[in-house]
Amino acid sequence: MSLLQDAREIHDDLVVFRREMHREPEIGLDLPRTQERVLAALDPLGLEVGTGSALTSVTAVLRGGRRDAANPRAVLLRADMDALPVQEETGLDYSSRVDGAMHACGHDLHTAMLVGAARLLHARRDELPGDVVFMFQPGEEGLHGARYMIEEGVLDAAGPRVEAAFGMHVFSAIDPGGQFITKPGPMLASGDEARITVRGRGGHGSTPVLAQDPIPVAAEIITATNVAVTRQFSVFDPVVVTFGVLRAGTKSNVIPDEAHLEATIRCFSDDNRARLREMVHRVAEGVCAAHGLTCEIEYDAGYPVTLNEESETEFARQVALELFGEQRHTRWPHPISGSEDFAYVLQQVPGSFVGLSAVPEGADPLRADFNHSPRATFDDRVLADGAALYAELALRRLTTARP
């Protein structure tokens, strides 16, 4: 029987696993119930299992039966496991039972698929010419869980550093259900944040000459930043700067002491990322200086650009094509401007992040509620195929000659 057929045999188990996890979502770096669930599912396989210190991660190593002890090799498969602070509104019979928490980004499907891949590969361990590291990660939603797992050694869990890494993400909109999505080069954006406090001197609104008004200066920072985005950055390497917070003042005839701005700053190359940081400082400080005011800038580095290595992405595409055919593969023409902390793994080892559309049957992909919506619905009929792709990526990557 093919691995894909094996995957379809365990499909019902994966649906049960996923729905149980969906009912009991946990948020952040500390996911004790979820960790327990994964440990219980892996237990019968006898893998080498470790858990995290800074977070409730699970790292499991499957030793290949044909591993060469003198020249060991390993590859890594990753799933994130955390939910979001969202009140579920899907009306599904397996909806979240936890108030204010929901698996609205489909990480429950990722976890189920990776558990499935562990079972599939375990059944074929005698064929494996190397080891597989399974990375079950908390804290993807803004908490840098992948970075903690790297610091705690996940990339070296098998002994040798993993030579390639693959992650998968389901989407509840965009492409038709069942499509596997690949994209060489940048696939997702870096996501940084700037918080700017413009400091002036408050006073009477009738007499601005006796005050230093921070509000028009804050407005000018927004305008000047947007001008800089269009004049100082190539249209062929896009950047997005959105000021989502503008806060100042209490009454029309009172000039406040301060104005406060916050922006999300996204792009698709390390070069632009560094230049954006410099630009935001230069523009904000320069505009303030022009008006005799000062500002304070806090600039938080979020996730880096998710950069898919060319040859690993071509490899992943080939595997998807062989398993599921041309009609179930989409190559994204451009990246999307969300961000993802698997980017940290791809900074360390070559690999690829693969998309999988889980748009429910009958729904229009362009109108369906997207990831993070309280109404986002992920069709778990994709679970067996997703598990099969994970497993085939590891199996075939270890079977091919070392690049």
Ligand SMILES: [Zn+2]
């Ligand atoms: Zn996600």
